[in-house]
Amino acid sequence: MRQNDPDVAPEVVVVGAGCAGIAAARALAAAGKSCVVLEGGPRVGGRAYTATLGGAPFDHGATWLHQANENPLTPFVGAHIDHDTVRGRHLHLGDRFATRVEMADYLRACDVFEEAIANAPQEPDRAVSEVVPKDGRWDATIGHWLGAQINAAELSLISLRDYVAVDLEGPNLLPREGLGTLVARLAEGLPIRLNHAVTRLRWDGPGVVAEGAWGSLRAGAAIVTVSTGVLASGGLRFAPDLPPGVMEAIHGLPLGLLTKYGFRATGHRRLGMPPFHSARREGAGGMSWIFWPFERDHVFGFVGGARAWELSRQGPAATEEAARADFTAMFGAQGAALLGEAVITDWGTNPLFRGSYTHARPGHHESRAVLSRPLGGGRLRFAGEACHSRFAGTVAGAWLSGEAAARDLLDKTAAVADPS
Ligand SMILES: Cc1cc2nc3c(=O)[nH]c(=O)nc-3n(C[C@H](O)[C@H](O)[C@H](O)COP(=O)(O)OP(=O)(O)OC[C@H]3O[C@@H](n4cnc5c(N)ncnc54)[C@H](O)[C@@H]3O)c2cc1C
Structure with a gap:
């Protein structure tokens, strides 16, 4: 050299x-x-930035190696877990978590929703929201999940052709x-x-x-x-x-906006949630949560899209308050009392980034x-x-x-x- x-x-x-x-x-x-x-x-x-939360590693941005079978960073990863092998999924319905039967119904609706996107004619290009089912029980929840929470922008803002071209199927690794x-x-x-x-x-x-x-x-x-x-x-x-x-x-x-937040949390037999499980709330406004990664004393989650931008403009205290309220909606005041020290990321306001990642x-x-x-x-x-x-x-x-x-x-x- x-x-x-x-x-x-x-x-x-x-x-x-x-x-x-x-x-x-x-x-x-x-x-x-x-x-x-x-x-x-x-x-x-x-x-891609790891800081700490309660003394344990905490990623502010990129968290998973998606599509790990073809990810160029997979050869460099050390200790890790394939999240999909341990991630039980939970959906909160307002006053309780979905039963197994409801969850199966929801996941079937997810398949139908994604098939509608994959099979829609791509000419002319248009917003993803134009080709998805809208009238089913779970459709608003799924649209919110795939849009704001996964793609950091509402499906009405995203090009169908670009969306379909992105292929992140395959294992999702979490490096320890x-x-x-x-x-x-x-x-x-x-x-x-x-x-x-x-x-x-x-x-x-x-x-x-x-x-x-x-x-x-x-x-x-x-x-x-x-x-x-x-x-x-x-x-x-x-x-x-x-x-x-x-x-x-x-x-x-x-760039859309996905704001990640993390809270130190211990006690109450960990709310009955096994490590690495995830939860989201029904409807078009919920945030998402992952519990106790690597048995650590913390939970983290995301808020994306228009709501994330609005909270970002108000400052980190607004995101923290909204996240605590979302957690309270699932676990009540007693559960929310578990949440201690918070880390709130600021990708939207940081002039070196001005958002999280792109959509077309x-x-x-x-x-x-x-x-x-x-x-x-x-x-x-x-x-x-x-x-x-x-x-x-x-x-x-x-x-x-x-x-x-x-x-x-x-x-x-x-x-x-x-x-x-
Ligand atoms: C909350 C969140 C969650 C995410 N989750 C995942 C995930 O789980 N898996 C995944 O694969 N990806 C994830 N991503 C996306 C991933 O982090 C990005 O796609 C990727 O890191 C972008 O890398 P980059 O090199 O293109 O850009 P950047 O990482 O933005 O690098 C550009 C660099 O340029 C610097 N810079 C900016 N302006 C200037 C200037 N004027 N002069 C000099 N330097 C400048 C910046 O400081 C930065 O270091 C996530 C992102 C966020 C924010």
Whole structure:
């Protein structure tokens, strides 16, 4: 590998040290390219970040390795559990949990709902909400679950074609150390400069210049991995401006919001919930919960979509209060009294992210491909979860897209060096 001399312009500058940036930098380093990763925040991992709750690992963002059979991070995972093998599911009906029979009925309705999506004609592209059943007993609950709680946006906001293209079936692994810890380990030894927010990227040639309050850095090419939320808000500007088609792709891929919260909790024989079980509430407004992962003294959950944005705007205390109320609705005041110290994440307000992960707006299913195309003769490439179709919105998609951007750049450079 070439040395990264701070006085010598690197061949490649990578903007952002999340999964995509780390994967790109690893691929470039393995090929002997000099590169520097400029990260705006004080840590690596981006939306994959493990902190602690009650002394135990707690992921603020990415939590599961989805589709583990094909996830590029599976080979690196240490101790873990396949969540699907231990996750009993519970549905709360307002005054009690669903019986086995009701649960079976609900799960059958889930299959019907998902089949309606999978089998709907994809032309013309339209919102997922237009093709799903609406009149069944469970349909509002299922729509809320698949929209706000899983995709971080209501189904009325999501492109059917993009939704169907995403394939996250397969095992969901929970790494014991936390997914953020795993990702941070994969960044070790890379030439990453923390607290180096890039505010402007010049790509008028011959190479690129990244600029920020810390100074500037010239490089041969750039791989930009910041979220589409950052790009759409002007958190990183370009000179010259990005072409209109690219701006349209960025706006076609907004970030939804999934706010994760965790509470330290002990006592009351753990509410009769075995470790790793999950619960959600009937209706179109409920949050979701996972109990006692790895036997830890904590519970965590999510609120997504429009409600998450509204709570985020009000501040973390509002999300905490709403989560406590949701828990009270299931377990009463006595159960809710178990909830102690809280961690409330802030992906919506954080200017380094501005949301959780992307969905394509109806009619914008081509945006991921558009955003992935090199610009300026290969001087500028975008990568990140927004740029991967099959694993969009996940660490797997981010990782594969970062690797792909680096490989494409390496291939083009090799072709120029050896025109034969
Ligand atoms: C609550 C939540 C739950 C999730 N659950 C899962 C899950 O279970 N499984 C899963 O696979 N995925 C999950 N995801 C999604 C997953 O975390 C992301 O898809 C993935 O981490 C995105 O990686 P990335 O490299 O594309 O972007 P990021 O992680 O956002 O990396 C971009 C980096 O750029 C930095 N940056 C921003 N602006 C600048 C700037 N101007 N200059 C320099 N640096 C800048 C940021 O600080 C960040 O580090 C979840 C996300 C959230 C928020």
